[in-house]
Amino acid sequence: MRFVSSEIFPPVPTETARAARSVFGRSNFYLATGDQVNSLFSGIILEDPHGRIHKPSRSQAMLYLITIFQYVETLPDNSAADALRLRTDWKYALHLPLTYPGLSASSFCEFRKWLLSDRTGEQTLQTILTRLSEVMLVTGKPCFSLPSGDIVRKVCLLSRLAMVWDSIGEILGVLAGKQPEWLRTVNLPHWYERYGNHQKTINLVARDSELEALAQQIGADGDYLLKAISDAHDLALANLPEILGMKQIWKDQYVLGEGKISWRKDACAYCSSPIHEKGFNEKINRTGTERRSA
Template sequence: MSMSPHAIISIPEETVRIARAAFPRGNIYLSMRDQLGTVYEDENFTALFPKRGRPAEAPWQLALVSLFQFVEGLSDRQAAEAVRSRIDWKYALSLDLADPGFDFSILSKFRARLLVGSAEATLLETMLERFKEHGLLKARGKQRTDSTHVLAAIRTLNRLECVGETLRAALNALASIAPEWLHEHVVPEWFDRYSTRIEDSRLPKGQEARKEYAELLGADGSRLLSAIYDSSALLHLQELPAVQALRQTWVFQYYAEEGHLRWRKAEDLPPAGLRFDSPYDPDARFGNKRSITWTGYKVHLTETCEDDEIHLITHVETTAAGITDSELSAPIHNALVKKDLLPREHFLDAGYVDADLLVKSQRDLGIEVVGPMRPDSSWQAKTDQGYDLTHFTVDWQTHQVVCPQEKQNTCWTPHLDAWGTPVISVKFSRTDCRLCPVRSLCTKSAEAPRHITLRIQTDHEMLQQIRGLQTTPEWKARYERRAGIEGTISQGTRGFGLRRSRYIGEAKTHLQHLLTAGAINLVRFASWMAGVPHAKTRTSRFAAMKTPEVSLAI
């Protein structure tokens, strides 16, 4: 394998003949090569390699090998061995049967080049372009999105373990970079205290004993930080990631009192989403989604979902665990615009949908977001016994709003809210509201009159129409299409290791998710070309009895 100006397209006839004979029923890699070609070309990655010096391995081949290893869940060593020994891999990679392949370490170097050159998205985007060329992917169709949690590749630590391991990680980093400097500042007792891994089973028992131990760690860490930030210290030590993690953790976990560091109480800690739970992956954060808690990341998958077409993953987003789904709705749409893959209908669950998204997506991008709106958060709507917004009649031409007691507003003030959205502030007469016999249904204030906030007319009417549609059986039946993304998440989790990060850090984890999405697309493409239909939702025997026409014969 060596660098070439263009993707290699010729395959030795002997390789073709043996590959066909070895896989008479078809093969993922043979199907890909026959129908899509090489998928990648060297030009997709030339910016990542120097123009001078020894030729590198062909990047288009390394990109395909990276995808293949995620199809089968192989390590770098196993993938390199597959290149040397597998006929189907050699066929897809345009290699002679006697080609010796390459050293496994080249794969990790290739991934590093992708990240340094910010070219990781090329892996999925180039594949999608190839699908477009073959008529398997187009814009303005139906797509759906959902997210799932991803566990970081670290040991889960409790609070005290995290503090101890953060200090130990800093000591190990300093021992590697500046051993002589560290030897001058180390305390002899630290060798017994921090030479081995900090584990809960070895920590003191009892709340008071643990608090005392935590403050001992705090004093040790403070002493080390003081030495590092001393004017005579080596300046580059302050920039070490392990030292930065130590400084940040000490700010989070301790406070100064009368010249001593004190262990913070749980209620005095910053939000869990701001803290990291391990010094070995500071990007990993605590996440909570309904009853699930984890430390790591969150991945958002978007796929096409037409009835009679192949379902392909079109976009992948990887975020910190604490980022809410609603924060990703607009970025996903913007990314699909850049790929020229904007859908006409986008199926989302309630976590992604808010009023702004529904309005702006339809108005600015022509996307109909199909997802349940969050209910009116006012107490009047929640109790279903008060006068919420639907009880008021609005005349947009005369700027008049009539309440359920036939009283008109006295104030109509257009302005921008805190998020920059155009709204209209409507207030009623203080006298009318004070004398109203049903005041308790309208406001809980003893003095202030009723105040409501409207969106501009087009947005207000659109939202009211959507709220009405979502109560109909037709809309609910249409929304069932969104549930199919759960199957994609299950496929990624069970078949491709999507649930656990293979690497450290958000950037590498995102690269993993892009390769996983590409691998899923390859598998789906091979199945589609083989005539395998979309899987149907499985129904239990008992549930099937509800439908008389369903046969219960075995």
């Protein structure tokens, strides 16, 4: 299904406009984007990835822009979901009410998977990037130096890396609480430095080669830990929800061959969504409902 966009975003809700303008100036990138948002999509044909989303135009437009915002700020999916839920500047850019509850982080991944499999969607993103470059010049931000496909793959890399890092950090925290003695027997010396400081974050602005090298190191740590759990022959340990979730993530994000684990190079192609496709569509449909009530 195709939809030609026109004025797909309603006016910025009054409370959102008042709150955003009291904090940010007109030269703020997100406020400038919100002021021009309908012109960014003028005449663009928006595709419905599943052919079942009710009035998808605004939903699709939001996801295109969120992908761009993630790239601009080097935000993985979970951080972007928080920004959409909490930040006034993002809500202004997307013409959302202050009470907008946000979208699931998995919605962003599902959208990128579609973008990378659909040439038309990728071309649409490129058109939006070109138009948005004028906004970036006015607000002092550097223009986009990568083509749309590379931008999508960069956001995939950030999100996938954050996911595996968060996963193993969470597992080690759970094991430290539930199986501290066992964890001491398998703990590797560098784990505390890499995962033990909860205030530490990944340097997501590093070069792709550095990010992929870190992903490889995390993969090896996770593979070692999962093998140690398997060798323990402890069903209660092996069936912890966090362990089962980590197994699925490692299956999605890594390839195991000839005793060596390797980071997948396929962007988000193998990511498993924690929600069913029906749930994804319901999340997207909610945007249209809230547009009418805003």
